[in-house]
Amino acid sequence: MAAVEPKPPGTSAAQRLARGCWSAFWDYETPKVVVVKDRPLGVVYRAVQLLILLYFVWYVFIVQKSYQDRETGPESSVITKVKGISVSEHKVWDVEEYVKxxxxxxxxxxIxxxxxxxxQTLGTCPESIRVSNATCDSDKDCTVGELDMLGNGMHTGRCVPYYYGPSKTCEVSAWCPVEDxxxxxxxxxxxxPNFTILxxxxxxxxxxxxxxGNIASRKDNYLKHCTFxxxxxxxxxxxxxxxxVQAAGENFTELAHKGGVIGVIINWDCDLDLSASKCNPKYSFRRLDPKHVPASSGYNFRFAKYYSVNGTTSRTLIKAYGIRIDVIVHGQAGKxxxxxxxxxxxxxLTSIGVGSFLCDWILLTFMNKNKVYSHKKFDKVCTPPRQATASWPVTLALVLGQAPPPTPHHPSGRPPSPPPGLGS
Structure with missing residues (x-):
């Protein structure tokens, strides 16, 4: 007769643990209502509930309108048109010349x-004195073919007198005379200040x-005689x-002299639960460029106008200072x-339960009768199984060797007699 193969140690304990965990998985937990007659604790509980209720009613639903579906960043188009005439010391300027x-x-x-x-024509002339290492005392200080990325042209190797004053600078091959x-x-x-911008x-x-759109639907010549x-x-x-410029909080004369960037912000916040007439644009104005940074204060750019004289190409170089307008459109709609x-x-509704959690924590941690409250709040009800099995905490304790083995059930209700050979 073949010998019975011994089971690996711990197999029965692992099976008991698995059965206990499986049994505990199907346990049902239900809240138990315990009324605690304590006035200060009741005040805390109702105060927390009231604060949570006010937050959701006032801020979430009334201010934030969280009952709406929302869309941010509308699709937008902007068309601008400037009108006006200006004069300088030498000429009259119209829109075609000062708007870029x-x-x-x-x-x-x-502008x-x-x-x-x-x-300006292509030729040779003294380099600008503002360019680093452009000043010189003799031709030895100027390297032929040297090209400074911050300069105006390529060095010819000669040291020549500057446009004015006693200084000398290296000669360059460039558009001459240079700007400064x-x-x-x-x-x-x-x-x-009287220019109009549509x-x-x-x-x-x-x-x-x-x-x-932001223009009234009228058939008359409304736009010809109105301003915002x-x-x-x-x-x-x-x-x-x-x-x-004034609405942006800037001084016009200073801004016109050094240049700057002004933002025109159009905000379309629309509650589409109301009529379309309630959805109106809101305008605001502010300066966008860094005003108080000396290294980059103001706004300017350069452009040139070319022409030909007796077959020679010449140009007029213009360094323009001006007010740049950025029209920015944003908004959101909700329904x-x-x-x-x-x-x-x-x-x-879920957040209101925070009051119960807070009061439970106070009862179980700080109050004198916390053990009494714990006993009243937590109960365990077991339904009698068909065959007695150890609960999963007991089974876990058995596996870890932390509890005695369970007493076997005897049909007569009496403990089993000891095996023969053991003491009387």
Whole structure:
């Protein structure tokens, strides 16, 4: 007869642990209501509930309107048009000359001051004294073919007198004369505060299929005789340049002399549960460039106008200072939706339970009768199984060797007799 193969040690204990865990998995837990007659604790409980309720009712639902489905960042188009005439010391300036670029986009510049270097031709001339290592005492200080990326041209190897004063600089092959050697400043900003700027803006929220523009739907010549006013002419988006600069909190003369960037912000916050007439644009103005940083204060750019004289190509170099306008459009729209309403209501009802959690923690931690409360709150009810099995905590203790083995069940209700051979 074959010998019975011994079972590996611990196999029965592991099986008991598995059966105990499987049995505990199907246990059901239900809350037990315990009424605690304690006035201070009741005040804390109701105060926490009230604060949570006020937060959800006032802030979440009224202020944030969390019952709405929302869409941010509307699709937007901007068209601009500037009108006005200005004069400088030498000429009259119209829109075609002082607005760059002329296409009428959301970003454009209005030139208010220029430094003009006229009649530049390709040749040789002294380098600008502002360029580092440009000053010299003799030709030995100038290297032939040297090219400074911050300069105006290539060195010829000669040291020549500067345009004015006793200084000398290295000669360069470039557009001559260089800018700071012969530039003349002209101020165009005398009439600039009266320039008018039309900002035509239309927005679209595709999720809600909602579109609107910032110009009144009128068939008369309304735009020819109106200017923007927040109260009386909200849908006349014609702004004077002086008004925009003043609304941004800037001094016009200073800004026109050094240049700067002004943002025109159009905000479309729309509650689409209301009528379309309640969805109106809100305008704000502020300076965008770093005003108080000396290294990069102001705004300027360069461009040139080319022409030919007796077959020789010449140009007029213009360094322009101006006011750049950036039109920025943003906003959000919201409309009632059942899904966010249900989600936020469920969150509110769940959050009210924070009061119970806080009061339970106070009872179990700080109050004198915390053991009594713990005994009243936590009960364990066991239904008699068909065959007695150890609960999974007892089984776990058996496996770890932390508890005595269970007493076997005897049909007669009496403990089993000891095996023969053991003491009487």
């Amino acid at each position: 670029p002329p296409e009428g986009g959301s970003v454009f510049s209005i 208010t001051r220029i430094e003009v270097t006229s009649s 050697g012969a530039s003349v400043s002209q101020f165009l900003g005398k009439m600039a 900002i035509k803006n239309s927005i679209h929220y595709p999720k809600f299929r909602f579109s609107k 006013d927040e109260l009386s002419d909200l849908y006349c988006p014609i702004f004077k340049l002086g008004f925009i 009632f939706s059942l899904i966010p309403t249900i989600i936020n209501l469920a969150t509110a």
